Amino acid sequence: MIGLSIRQIGALARISFLESVRHRAILGLFIIALLLGVSGMVLSGLSLPNQTQRVATTYGLFTISFLSVVIGIIMGVILMHKELQQKTVYTILSKPVPRPMFILGKYLGISSVLTCCVTILALQWFGILHIRGVDVGNSHILAMILIAFEVLVVTAVAMLCSTFSSPILSGIFTFFIFFLGRLIPVIDFYLNTPQGPHVKSEFWPIVRPVLEFITNVVPDLSYFHVTDLLLLELPVLGSYVFSSFLYALAYISICLILSILIFQRRDLA
Amino acid sequence: MSTVSTDHAIEIRDLEKVFRTGFKRQRVDALRGISLDVPRGQVFGFLGPNGAGKTTTLKILNGLIHPTRGEARVLGHPVGAREATSRIGFQPEHPYFYDYLTAPELLRFYGRLFGLDHRELKRRSEELIERVGLQDAQNRPIRKFSKGMKQRLGIAQAIINKPDLIILDEPLSGLDPIGRKEIRDILAELKERGATIFFSSHILAEIEMICDAVAIIHKGKMIDTGSVSRLLEQTHKSTDIIVRPPAEPLPTLDSITPHEVGELWCYTIDPAKVNTVLEALIHAGVEVVSVVNERTTLEDLFMKEIRDADNASENLL
Numbered sequence: 001m002i003g004l005s006i007r008q009i010g011a012l013a014r015i016s017f018l019e020s021v022r023h024r025a026i027l028g029l030f031i032i033a034l035l036l037g038v039s040g041m042v043l044s045g046l047s048l049p050n051q052t053q054r055v056a057t058t059y060g061l062f063t064i065s066f067l068s069v070v071i072g073i074i075m076g077v078i079l080m081h082k083e084l085q086q087k088t089v090y091t092i093l094s095k096p097v098p099r100p101m102f103i104l105g106k107y108l109g110i111s112s113v114l115t116c117c118v119t120i121l122a123l124q125w126f127g128i129l130h131i132r133g134v135d136v137g138n139s140h141i142l143a144m145i146l147i148a149f150e151v152l153v154v155t156a157v158a159m160l161c162s163t164f165s166s167p168i169l170s171g172i173f174t175f176f177i178f179f180l181g182r183l184i185p186v187i188d189f190y191l192n193t194p195q196g197p198h199v200k201s202e203f204w205p206i207v208r209p210v211l212e213f214i215t216n217v218v219p220d221l222s223y224f225h226v227t228d229l230l231l232l233e234l235p236v237l238g239s240y241v242f243s244s245f246l247y248a249l250a251y252i253s254i255c256l257i258l259s260i261l262i263f264q265r266r267d268l269a
Numbered sequence: 270m271s272t273v274s275t276d277h278a279i280e281i282r283d284l285e286k287v288f289r290t291g292f293k294r295q296r297v298d299a300l301r302g303i304s305l306d307v308p309r310g311q312v313f314g315f316l317g318p319n320g321a322g323k324t325t326t327l328k329i330l331n332g333l334i335h336p337t338r339g340e341a342r343v344l345g346h347p348v349g350a351r352e353a354t355s356r357i358g359f360q361p362e363h364p365y366f367y368d369y370l371t372a373p374e375l376l377r378f379y380g381r382l383f384g385l386d387h388r389e390l391k392r393r394s395e396e397l398i399e400r401v402g403l404q405d406a407q408n409r410p411i412r413k414f415s416k417g418m419k420q421r422l423g424i425a426q427a428i429i430n431k432p433d434l435i436i437l438d439e440p441l442s443g444l445d446p447i448g449r450k451e452i453r454d455i456l457a458e459l460k461e462r463g464a465t466i467f468f469s470s471h472i473l474a475e476i477e478m479i480c481d482a483v484a485i486i487h488k489g490k491m492i493d494t495g496s497v498s499r500l501l502e503q504t505h506k507s508t509d510i511i512v513r514p515p516a517e518p519l520p521t522l523d524s525i526t527p528h529e530v531g532e533l534w535c536y537t538i539d540p541a542k543v544n545t546v547l548e549a550l551i552h553a554g555v556e557v558v559s560v561v562n563e564r565t566t567l568e569d570l571f572m573k574e575i576r577d578a579d580n581a582s583e584n585l586l
Contacts, residue, residue, distance in 0.1 A: 004384040011381035015367060022369045086365040091426060094331035094359035094436075095382045096351045268333040269288065269325075 009105040016109020033067035037124045056132040060125040068151045073174045075110045076158025081167040100260045118148045142236040149248040150224035156255035163262040181221035219251045278434045278465035279307035284339035299325040301489040314480035315469040322489040323469040358427035362438040368412035383430045397425040416443040437468035477567035487578045506563040510536040513556040
């Protein structure tokens with residue numbers, strides 16, 4: 001039984017991988033990401049001589065992270081929606097494929113495409129850094145691994161949204177969560193500064209529980225960003241990456257479990 | 270229904286399905302307590318006009334939709350159970366596939382979902398491609414397939430696991446007469462192998478040709494079910510006795526007046542009176558050219574059942 005489930009997840013992941021790499025919108029976005037990566041080379045060349053390496057590092061990290069997340073959101077939302085709208089899901093779920101396996105297979109397929117995507121963009125970035133005279137080391141590789149974790153977390157959120165909502169709403173909702181996730185340190189700052197002027201606002205008693213809810217529910221995506229460490233040439237510790245991995249794994253697991261629970265109850269009418 | 274039945278491939282009891290649609294969550298009763306037994310080894314047609322609840326029933330049987338009330342079992346197991354789904358083949362209406370794949374790639378994908386090993390996958394997909402006549406198109410992506418080719422591929426994916434029960438939603442729609450004949454032949458072959466085939470269709474003449482039994486559903490309610498021959502026998506039509514007119518005027522028999530049909534004349538009578546009328550005609554010296562039984566077709570029966578059901582519901586109002 002376990003062997004069959006693994007085979008099924010593998011087959012579904014493979015088909016999702018093939019579907020993603022042949023999807024024109026996704027391919028187009030990936031090409032844009034590659035071109036923006038190249039533009040980092042030009043931009044860093046235009047900056048002040050002592051800022052070249054700084055620009056190449058921050059611009060590269062930003063474009064890879066942002067565009068990979070956008071690709072992840074689009075894939076998470078579109079591919080799931082496509083399965084349901086084009087009804088390909090009927091011929092799969094009428095076979096002995098439990099719905100959880102379908103969700104897991106789909107997610108693994110999308111994740112493998114995103115991992116390839118981040119890897120290619122990372123290799124391009126390493127090349128640009130090398131040309132700009134930056135010593136590419138373990139920290140840069142670990143920074144890219146952290147970005148991959150972030151992309152996988154946001155994609156899991158996109159898949160969760162797409163199990164109960166339309167593609168446009170799912171996309172907007174996921175992007176909103178991504179945006180809030182990036183702002184968690186700022187929100188935390190406001191919540192943990194009781195002496196600040198914001199506390200005196202008449203809206204603070206209403207805003208505070210909302211912000212607390214956001215910090216408890218929305219993933220803190222700042223865990224996956226080590227730009228400051230790279231700029232200061234400080235090492236990114238393996239233990240930090242491992243704890244970020246556990247955080248990402250926990251969040252992804254929760255999203256997938258919720259997706260499965262919703263999808264199990266859903267009528268495929 | 271707690272025990273595993275061996276006689277019926279499908280058992281449906283008081284099945285109800287309510288959908289909620291739109292912003293106001295309006296109630297739509299797709300199925301209103303239907304019950305049905307489909308014996309094993311039969312080709313069973315599921316008829317009904319658009320919106321009758323056929324596709325909803327088929328989706329419930331495949332575990333794609335959850336019933337609101339009632340119970341359905343396939344091959345003795347609850348719908349959606351692995352023991353059942355591993356022995357079922359399903360082709361949805363207007364089947365969509367991953368259109369960038371080729372037919373052998375797609376069949377191998379579906380085969381993997383059943384856990385078939387590599388060698389078996391290859392053998393089975395080649396065999397099925399040939400069986401449904403897609404060997405000339407096996408290197409072509411599915412997006413370049415015609416509707417008929419997709420229907421045939423749909424049948425192939427539905428039988429990749431050599432199922433005991435095959436559920437097909439409108440398998441004949443969009444096919445030309447040759448395509449329909451090919452599908453009919455495949456279904457006949459599957460029946461010969463002992464499989465039960467349960468399918469919905471609008472093409473009543475084809476259903477009459479290939480089905481052992483049918484069920485008619487209308488507005489979510491079961492109107493009638495039974496073997497095709499029994500259902501058709503229930504509704505007698507008439508018998509036409511064609512005669513060549515003699516010199517003298519034709520007799521009026523049992524208040525039946527003949528009507529002219531070209532150069533001949535025709536008595537349209539109750540089939541039960543054929544012998545009496547024939548004797549009377551021969552006795553009167555009339556030359557009988559032919560006796561034609563006007564048969565009730567499944568289409569006649571279907572239209573009558575639907576009309577009766579509509580009239581009954583109007584009378585209730």
